[in-house]
Amino acid sequence: MRKTITSVSGAALLLISVAACGDASGSQEQGEASANYPEENLTMIVGYGPGGSTDVGARLMADALEDELGVNVTVENKEGAGGQVGLTAVANADCDGYTFGTANFPSAIVSVLDESRGATYDRESFAPIALQVVDPTAIVVAQDSPYDTIDDLLAAAEENPGDILYTTTGVASNEHFAMAAVEEATGAEFAPVHFPDGGGAPKTAFLGGEVEMYVANVSDVVEMTENGQGKVIGIMDSERSPFLPDVPTFTEAGHDVEISSSRGYAFPACAPEEAVTTISETMGTIMEDEEFQTKMKELGLAPSYKNAEEYAGYWTETEGTFETLFPLVREEGK
Structure with missing residues (x-):
């Protein structure tokens, strides 16, 4: 018989309600970017607390974006509900292309699949920018x-x-x-x-x-x-980790199990296409830099860049994987 144990310090999953400055369903009017975008400072919303792996990777990217784009990138930590507070803020951000944020999987996906979480956004609420890390x-x-x-x-x-x-x-x-x-x-x-x-x-x-x-x-x-x-x-991957090269994968052991936590970035869906393209391509340039890659690896983060289009496809694929597994998790009540 299966057993499920919840820690005494645990609390029920947080239901949140955030006053929206726009419609998080992604139906806001599409913004427009200037020919010289970006002309103003950018804001990066991080849905987790300072010092964690998501935060340190995001701040590393923010610093590099400043150098490449010549504008300040302010990092705002909006933690809570496993990234849901930050995702809600991103989905409801202005459509001008100056505010984007972190999108971590599976949290960005599970918060939508699990109706009890009360998410006011879904996949269509976001314009994927780029993938940075697969862990x-x-x-x-x-x-x-x-x-x-x-x-x-x-x-x-x-x-x-x-x-x-x-x-x-x-x-x-x-x-x-x-x-x-x-x-x-x-x-x-x-x-x-x-x-x-x-x-x-x-x-x-x-x-x-x-x-x-x-x-x-x-x-x-x-x-x-x-x-x-x-x-x-x-x-749980198809290839050995460069950080643990002596550790075999489930694939090597004959089991088809590949599950990772991934970290990328997204604008609200209404952001200008020019903004999405500019930030995505700039992140790609940054992640090709050997010094940047070295800094990521020193933090234990494996660089794994995908551009906006590739990341959108990866998002859809990953969503399908967790959608298949979700009934198992919910059924077990674990």
Whole structure:
């Protein structure tokens, strides 16, 4: 029988209502950009708090945009509801092409799929600009764990269904979806321990021996493994991570599981096409720079640029993946 555990400190998913300065459905009148765009300073809305991986990557990009475009880029952190507060602000921003923001997957997708979240936006509310980071999901176990490989772990989970506990940062979080995908692909059964408030609680629980598995993005586990706080036994991607080159992927182990957290940028849907194109192409130029790539890698962020058109297609593809998995997550009530 499957078990679901929610941390005592967890709270229900936040329902938010934001007074809109426009129609977040994306039906605002299309803006127009000047021939010399951008002539004014830009605002980048980051839907997460200062110091996190999304914030540091976004600020790195903001600094580079200033150098390339010759205007200031002000970063505004609007955290809350797993990025939903920031996304709402982006969807409702002016149509002049001077305000854009971060769009993280799966949060930007799940907040729409989950009707209980009360999102006032949908996919059509945004004009994708560019993708910056793809951060695959990894599984970490204790250094002295009997599980040394993906198959070791799966065999134990099949023999003792629902007994092996793993961490998530909340119901319908990236980690939750990732393990639902593993279960669907392999038939193994695990039990989540949800920490809806996120932060360091999942890692603390793992290090304290309260759970057997710490599920997180590669960027979140590199340092802890270097410090001997756990061993990564598998990454949910088709190719090995440059940050953990010795760790095999689920694909190598014969399991079709590819789940990542990705970070990009979007304007409100009504932004001028010229603005979208200009910012997208400028980000592309920035991400071709070797020094910028080095800075990203030093932060544990794997550069993965897609332009506006490519990112739009990636958004649609990723939306389809999580839409397929969402009933599994909701059915399990995990």
